[in-house]
Amino acid sequence: MAGLVAAWELRQAGYEVLVLEASPRSGGRVHTLRTPFSDGLHAEAGAGRIPNTHDLTLKYVRMLGLPLKPFYPSPNTDVVYMGGHREVAQPGKPLDLTKFGLNLTSREQQAGLDGLGHLYLADGVRECGQAAAANWPQDSLKRYGSVTIADFLKAKGASDSAIALISCGFETDSALDFLRDLASHEVPQLYKIPGGNDRLPLALAAKLSGVITYGARVAKIQPTAQNVEVTVEQGGRQQIVTGDYLITTLPFTVLRHIEVTPGFSEAKQRAIREMKYGAVSRVYVQTKRRVWNAQGNTGFARVDRPMEVWHPTWDQPGPRGLLVAYTYQELAHRIAAQSPQERIQKMTAYFDQIHPGCQDNFELGHSWVWDEQPYARGAYAIADAGTMHTMLPAAMATEGRVLFAGEHCSSRNGWIQGAIESSLRSVAQILKATA
Ligand SMILES: Cc1cc2nc3c(=O)[nH]c(=O)nc-3n(C[C@H](O)[C@H](O)[C@H](O)COP(=O)(O)OP(=O)(O)OC[C@H]3O[C@@H](n4cnc5c(N)ncnc54)[C@H](O)[C@@H]3O)c2cc1C
Structure with a gap:
């Protein structure tokens, strides 16, 4: 770009x-994968979400006459799968987090999964999120730049479980880098380009x-x-x-x-x-039917590993569907060390825990490891x-x-x-x- x-x-x-x-x-790293998937299904290898605050990106999207649509379906009924326990999160209904074996403080339990980050990071996001091109990073932000996000959270009283859930594999990232990045996620709307970014x-x-x-x-x-x-x-x-x-x-x-x-x-x-540079490995699983939809879920899931679970085909014609594991850092390295076949087999078995029936409906899979791409050799720059x-x-x-x-x-x-x-x-x- x-x-x-x-x-x-x-x-x-x-x-x-x-x-x-x-x-x-x-x-480059805006790369939509259309093969080896069937029925014209596609999923992103790289850039997935376009925040409504990213004026420059949106300017070129508009200049080129491209459409946008929300990245996530609404309402987004995530499955939460943590500590071997599975629950469906209903919008507006807090989950009992003790069931997931998480060692959270009572304040963290009360904040819930969606409120955890906000509990500790809202002020920092406000301050560091104003990334201004001309003088970024301002001297006033040095105190955020000199500490890891894990230590920053610890100093605010976060439990180890909360630190792991919030930092999602990026524990050694500087608080400045992390908070600046979070500001782009915590926006009113995240878009995608229908047909592929x-x-x-x-x-x-x-x-x-x-x-x-x-x-x-x-x-x-x-x-x-x-x-x-x-x-x-x-x-x-x-x-x-x-x-x-x-x-x-x-x-x-x-x-x-x-x-x-x-x-x-x-x-x-x-x-x-x-x-x-951060490490990202993605694993894609194609199923014959969208078993998660039949169970009343969107396919997206929240897990206690450094990864996101996406269902990128929610707005693409069915009945087949793709699930994607977007894995970070240590987990991304471990997946990179597996054979392509092993990556798919293990991830399908994991998806089956989240959305029972994935295994029985498995058709094919694929993986994309950014560290292995000769013209990228990593996912994106990060700052320790x-x-x-x-x-x-x-x-x-x-x-x-x-x-x-x-x-x-x-x-x-x-x-x-x-x-x-x-x-x-x-x-x-x-x-x-x-x-
Ligand atoms: C997994 C992942 C998720 C992401 N998610 C998002 C997201 O949700 N939203 C978002 O906005 N952004 C996201 N990004 C970031 C976004 O994709 C990148 O910031 C952006 O695309 C980088 O553009 P670039 O031009 O800097 O680099 P690149 O896209 O890497 O472009 C560099 C170009 O140089 C070429 N090249 C490399 N070596 C040579 C050589 N020796 N000679 C000639 N050419 C060469 C490459 O082929 C490539 O085309 C994500 C990226 C990744 C990897």
């Missing part, structure tokens, strides 16, 4: 642009078709005082492409393996080398305690004629909004430098 938006905006401003894309498709990058790519070169892997970057030379590998051949400026939108997980001569500044090299204030400014800074964009160089890492924000910043820098 960062590369496409930069190309679009620069071309609108009259510049000649070239997009070098290593893979055969546009969209990749319609957004694909629609933009269609407008830029002539300036994109696919299968073009950037192998080396050589900035000079007058221009930037990029060595591109395509079909086993290497060629050098020269431009006045280069906006690199490569994730730092990828850029750290690319030769840069002469090297960038020490601070930039450190950011490229050390920036942390103590790193955001030092690393982000260095990540964003230009190096001569090389500019840095992508979600990892923004105040909204992990979101399309961040990719676009960083892209527009780079475009503005080029316009200013060439005015």
Whole structure:
């Protein structure tokens, strides 16, 4: 998204642009999976939800004439499956959390699953959620940046069970990063693009078709005082492409393996080398029937593992359905270590506990591990305690004629909004430098 938006905006401003894309498709981490599923069903490998507050993302959705619809069905009757106990959460009806074997304080029990985060994080979300592109992260937020979300919650009196449920695998994430991210989730509406979120990058790519070169892997970057030379590998051949400026939108997980001569500044090299990326593995299970609907549930579920359970086909034609396990960090690593077949088998058995009948109706499955994708090598940038204030400014800074964009160089890492924000910043820098 960062590369496409930069190309679009620069071309609108009259510049000649070239997009070098290593893979055969546009969209990067906005990627909708349509195979191997049947009946035209689809599910997201990457970006799933578009918050109504993400003005930049919505601006391009509208510009391209794309529709939006809510991400979650309403009302969303989640199944809660924790400590081996299963209950259906009815909207407005608090669950007795003691049944799930959770060791919560009485305040936490009272707050309920939906109120847990709010109990401890509402003030922090208000303060850190105002991620302003220009001066993010402000010095006033340093106290949030220097502590992990787990320690932040502990200091507020949260029990270990509450910490595990709230942080969802991201215990070592800085409170600043976590709260800023939570602000994008706790909004009045989360949308998706019917037909698949990749319609957004694909629609933009269609407008830029002539300036994109696919299968073009950037192998080396050589900035000079007058221009930037990029060595591109395509079909086993290497060629050098020269431009006045280069906006690199490569994730730092990828850029750290690319030769840069002469090297960038020490601070930039450190950011490229050390920036942390979250791990995400998704496992997809296709069933012949939507057994959860027959049981009066939507298919979404809340569990006591670092994962979300989604039913992305709730608005797609049945009778078949897909369930998705969106797993994070340690669990994502464990799933990555399994064979593709084992991932599907184990997740189907787990889904069967949540929605009995999944196993009997199983047809096929699939998995997507972001750490395994050669052009991503991780899901999205995250900031451990103590790193955001030092690393982000260095990540964003230009190096001569090389500019840095992508979600990892923004105040909204992990979101399309961040990719676009960083892209527009780079475009503005080029316009200013060439005015
Ligand atoms: C699991 C997951 C869930 C997410 N959920 C959401 C969500 O709900 N909502 C939301 O808004 N965002 C979400 N995001 C984040 C969003 O997808 C990203 O922030 C955004 O798409 C990143 O765009 P980008 O342009 O920075 O990077 P990318 O999309 O990674 O683009 C980088 C491009 O560079 C290409 N490339 C890589 N190496 C080379 C090379 N050597 N030479 C040439 N090209 C190369 C890649 O193929 C890719 O096309 C999610 C991401 C993931 C992974």
